[in-house]
Amino acid sequence: MIFDIIKEPFFGVSSIAFCAVLCFYVITCFQWFSYKASRVLFHFTRPLWHLVFVIIPLVLYYTSGNWFFIYFYFAYLPSVILWHKKLDKKLVFTARIKRFFAFFGVAVLSLNLFNYLKFENFSKDMISPIIISLIISHFFEKFMAFKYKKQAKNRLDENKNLQIILITASYGKTSIKNFLFALLKDDFNVHKTPRSVNTLVGIIKDINENISQKTQIYIAEAGARQSGDIAEISTFLNQQIVVVGEIGAQHIEYFKTLENIRATKLEALQTNRLKMAFLHSSTQKNESENIKIYDKNLSDIVATLDGLNFTLDNMPYFSPLLGKFNAFNLACCIEVAKFLGVDNDRIKSRLLGLENVEHRLVKMQANGKIIIDDSFNGNFAGMSQSYELVGQYRGRKVLVTPGIVEASVELNERLSRVIDEIFDMLIITSPLNAQALLKHIKNAQIVILKDKNKMQEILIEHTKTGDLVLFSNDAPSFM
Structure with missing residues (x-):
């Protein structure tokens, strides 16, 4: 008798709990892959996880009746907890994630309230609340992004003297950004995008939070997963100085060909305020009045466990940085610093104080x-x-x-x-x-x-x- 009274609420609450756990797994995957459904569905590197944590549990839920909850409490839930515990990149509860779970809560409550008003049991629909929450979250974040984008654009337009440097490459973007910042920071009020922030959304957030009327130079890093990503950032920033580092087969699975990668990186030149572009020879561009191939006159590179010696434009340089590839990164930074008027002796002195970027040699x-x-x-x-x-x-x-x-x-x-x-x-x-x-x-x-x-x-x-x-x-x- 008592079991008959409590079984319906128990199974209903358990169904909601199952839906919540499914939702937790799904949104974790979406956060890993920048909330791109196509990447989660078609480019997921651990498809077996989708089978174990989504497909099999859903099949069992809809075919095994109330016996499913023995599996849920004693197998599925513990396995998800263990899975999450072992992850080295766990779900980060950002403002976006908190909003998503709020949307999810409203969706679950609304579906169950609808069933209640129809004098039916708890909703057994495990998929709709998650899909509805993802769709609402997507459009809400689009709206917020539009609002913040407009705010950031106004902030840039108000600073008439701000010089913007856009950096992109297949690899080395963050190192170039940090080294260039070190060479310029004592002569200018400089701000750079933090850590490895390199998307339009991240750049917009950074501008709104950190760019002021006092900022003289803004160094922005731009990354891409598909054609048009760099163009979108470039059109927004309308930068005066462009750096395109080495082009290689990074993210080839998304771009398919090296030529597609090259064309995407060169979207950085799509600005009507271009003063000078510093490009790596792998871009296959020719020098012109406002394009310089920065590794053209780089030679005599000697990299040891004690540091790095190289010659640029017949001038010797030394840095305690490790790695031959850093000679190319530094050559680019030196050329940009000189273009902005920094004295060569100061550049040489500042090279001595450089440290490898975190987690890079x-x-x-x-x-x-x-x-x-x-x-x-x-x-x-x-x-x-x-x-x-x-x-x-x-x-x-x-x-x-x-x-x-x-x-x-x-x-x-x-x-x-x-x-x-x-x-x-x-x-x-x-x-x-x-x-x-x-x-x-x-x-x-x-x-x-x-x-x-x-x-x-x-x-x-x-x-x-x-x-x-x-x-x-x-x-x-x-x-």
């Missing part, structure tokens, strides 16, 4: 080992150059890497050849490229890391005093 000592953190370096050119740099070390060399993320199998197979020539041990941290990385490994000892939470234990077990350990690139656990 940062060298440290720990327990008698040399640790080099290059976990934000994710392209073939940069990674292979860092391996050549490490190759100068005479002791035992250990590589920790997932390979090149969002790149072709061929590139990862090429990388495996370089790895085998240099390293004594390879620790693979993701199954994403494991097969390609193992293709040409004949000399290096191989360790497969199945759980990134066990990283410290694996390093303690497999490394020793005197080793050099290089963390090369990183892949979040959903990759």
